[in-house]
Amino acid sequence: MKYEVFIDGGFTGFRRSYQGELLLGNNEKKEIFRTLKHKPKPSNDIRDGFQYHVKLVDGDIEYNTVFDELNLPSQIRRLIDLIKLKARK
């Protein structure tokens, strides 16, 4: 699965970008795509929160969603943590 993630905002205001490919099991992918089907409700009063721009492509399937600090689903947060860890290595 290909990904493009950029994390914008926060107290620092720095943008971080991550791009690459991850090998995930079918169940894991299904769970992530199921989560991404729900349009997140933005939290208007957050100041200095991160904005998570997540684009995932798996064959013909493509999801492009923006999350904020309080509506980021735990599955997607875990995925982003994994991507950040991969980038650090």
Added chain:
Amino acid sequence: MCDKHHCHIVPPHILEELAKRGSVSCKKTLNDTRRILHKRTTVLNNLLVREQGTAKGNRFIYDCQNQAKQRVELVRKEGEPNTKDTTVNSAYDTSGFVRGYFKNTFGLNSINDKGLDIISNVHYGTDYNNAFWDGDEMTYGDGDGIEFKNFAGGIDVVAHELVHGITQFLANLEYQGQSGALNEHFSDVFGTVVKQKYLGHDVSQADWLIGDTVVTEKFPGIAIRSMKAPGTANDFDKQPDHMDGFYSGPANQQGVHINSGIPNKAFYLSCLEIGLDQCALIWFNTLKTLWRTAEFDDMLDVILQVTKKLQNEEKVGNTAVKAIENSFSSVGISKTIV
């Protein structure tokens, strides 16, 4: 026209114009509109977590235990002694210092002037490089230990986040574009004011840096932002110090952390001329007068009106108006001549 029962039928652009002409009730209505909407959707949650009518601006510190969840465990509340966790104690002490500064200087009763409890969440997430205000409470990460560390440990960071709360209740500046940059600006202004008070510095001793204590030695810079020299704090610092460098792109909610460098520099220049305390008084009264959609030109109009009033009342010196006007002019924000 603008009493409690009629303002809801007045379109926002009319409220905005009336607010600009000095209508306090219209400004309040404009500021309250989105807050009320948000409050309706969260009132049930608030009822579950907070006793109504008993708020005394007390401090509550929660340990998130490195989960991406707030209020995992209450570890210290008002009046309780130090814990073994220095981050918890630091969040408790610094939020108390900020609360005390606003109470003793401006008579403000906590964040909303109505004794709202001050809730801080520490140890949020894993390697979390951030601190934020969510409309209700503050949340701090520990940092990744590589570039950033303990966001709850910086007095300016704590003041910055708490002032986002104060701004929400005073001007409710919209968090995008110029009004968003002003929102960030006020948080940096009182971040540096509180930091100087905390450290016992005067304007000549101050470093005018924001977030210098939350960056590590490996971080490519000395701080997150500089109010004295915007754009120079680190290798990623894109803050302009003049309207010539105004960022008009879409990133960072149209540059809220970028364009704040422009009024930040004006604040620094003003402090050099008339001192920190007079500037803090002027900026606080300006924040009380601004409205949700205010932009840089509105800020200049309002701050000059506010300063003239304070000057007439002999609360600031008789050079204050000129000093403020010159400082804003130096960064490219000047009065519009029609």
